[in-house]
Each structure stands twice: as C-alpha cells, then as structure tokens.
Amino acid sequence: MIVLSTTELEEVLWVEKYRPKTLTEMINQEEVVAALKRFVETKNVPNMLFAGPPGTGKTTAALALAHDLYGSNWRNYVLELNASDERGIDMVRTKLKDFARTRVSGEIPYKILILDEADSMTREAQHALRRTMEKYADITRFILICNYSSKIIEPIQSRTAVFKFRKLSDKDVAERIRYIAEKEGVNVSEDGILAIIEVCGGDLRKAINLLQSVAYMNEKIDRSIVYKTAGLVYPETVVEMIKDAFKGDFEKARKELIRALVEEGVTGGDLLQEFYRILNSDKVITLNLDDKIDLLKFISDLDFRISQGATDYLQLTALLAYIADLGNKYRNKA
Secondary structure (H helix, E strand, C coil): CCCCCHHHHHHHCHHHHCCCCCHHHCCCCHHHHHHHHHHHHHCCCCCEEEECCCCCCHHHHHHHHHHHHHHHHHHHHEEEEECCCCCCHHHHHHHHHHHHCCCCCCCCCCEEEEEECHHHCCHHHHHHHHHHHHHCCCCEEEEEEECCHHHCCHHHHCCCEEEECCCCCHHHHHHHHHHHHHHHCCCECHHHHHHHHHHHCCCHHHHHHHHHHHHCCCCCECHHHHHHHHCCCCHHHHHHHHHHHHHCCHHHHHHHHHHHHHHCCCCHHHHHHHHHHHHHHCCCCCCCHHHHHHHHHHHHHHHHHHHCCCCHHHHHHHHHHHHHHHHHHHHHHC
C-alpha cells in the first residue's frame, strides 16, 4: 500500500491544498475563531469538544490552532487520530495513552491530541478516554471532534470547553469554490457553482472534492455535469414524480423513477433523501398535519429498509403509491 506524505496529499487533494493553515484564514465561525485566538495568545488551551455538521471547519480549526500555537514545527507536538478507524478501548489504551503520557520540552509544556469522529467511540472507550484526560491533564490537551455532541458521554462534556460549529452559508461556500476554481484554472459557470452548493448542502469539504472531480473533464462545468458526476437526479425531476403521483398519473411517475435509478444511476438512498427534502418543504403538495406526519414516518421506514438491503425500486415505488393514495384521498374530499 502506498502512503502519501502530508506534502504529497496537499498536491493531490484540493481539500488539503486549500485547507486554511491559520485561524485568521478560517471561513466563517467567527465566534469560535475569536475564542481560539484568545487561547493561543494566552498559551492556555483547555480540553475542547468541537461539534457540528461535516465540512464546517472543525478539524481545520484544531490544526490551525496547533499551527498558531507551536509555529512551523507544530506537527512535532500534535497527534491526529480518527476514532472511526479504531473505535474500541484498545485504541485508548495503546496509541492514545502512549502519546498522552509523553512529556515535551519547550515554552509550551503540553502537547495536543486531536481525536476526530469521537462520537463513533464506544461508551466503554469514552470512559477510558475520560480517565486518560484526567491523568495526563498537565502534559496533554485533548480536542475531540464530532458531528453529534449528544453521543459524547456527559463526564467528557463536563471536562471540555464545547464549541458548536454551524453550517456554512451558501455565500461562503460559493466564494471558496470561485477562489479555488480561479487558482486551478477551472471554467465553472454560475449555475455550476449553484449546483455544487445544492448537492453539498453546506459541507465545504464535499464541495471542494466535487469541484476537483468535475474539473478533470476539461470542459466548462455547468449544472448538468455537476449532477451527473455526483450521481444525483435534478430536484425538478423528483418534483415532477411527486406531482404526477399525487394527481393520479402513477405510471408516469413510476417510469420516471425507473429512468432515474437505471439510466441516471442514482442510488435509492440519495433519491429518498431528495423526496424527503421536497415533501417536508410543503412547496409541491400541501397536506394536513396528520397526513404529513404519517408520510414522514413512512419515509423513515423506507430509509431503514433500504439501509438494510431492501430493493431501491420496490421501496420507492411504494412511496409513489403512498403519495398516489394521498392524492386520491384529497380529490375525493374536494
């Protein structure tokens, strides 16, 4: 297996190449960044918990803080682990503990351990982590990163400064995409940028990776290319399926579903997410509260079945049939 160095990764992956190196370069998250800068100024960094949606700058903030705190040799004082690779107690007892108990010399008497995806750790491993954090508090600071702080045990939360990262605005994502596209000489249209924003939903890491994927096509990047590369169907297509099923044209909706799954290659899970987003918005069909609750419950059941290996086509056909039944119900009331 070939393992690339950090420098090589930065050349290959745009998400690494254009990752902010310092806190000043961070995008959005002003309140969090201001607090982290104060920690750097005082050289007094507490244990911290960064929580929020993916692609909002949590890992970047931790690395930037380390860079600003230690300078150009910051990597000598930092260990970055991903808890999803080894989520059990053995990881805490070996790699993590070995680093935590090692002393360092210099102006700053502690190291920083960054633990990404900490919410994937078992409760047993989290309790072991809490004990390690207490034991080596004088020589190691911990930065735990997660999507859901509710999955982190209370004894750890109470021992950390918790920072919530919010979803990035469309404007912030668009500006970054334009900046990278200009630097890399990528010809991307405005509707292509909007499509990247639609697909990625505030996840800047996903947006940059998608931009790099479409950039290799050596042609002007527009909405069509973005959706094809992402393997997603246009939202307008799902809107038409919902409208057709609701007004009673079930066969037309079903044929469009087959086309999306077979010809477009869209996965059932991605298609179901788009159905959920549109139906939950009340912009296409308007239902009374009880019917909407039942519909969303049905969608959640379908999501579980698909995740367990059920056939995409059959589950989504059942959803179209459910919408068609709702349409019949409302037409008969009229």
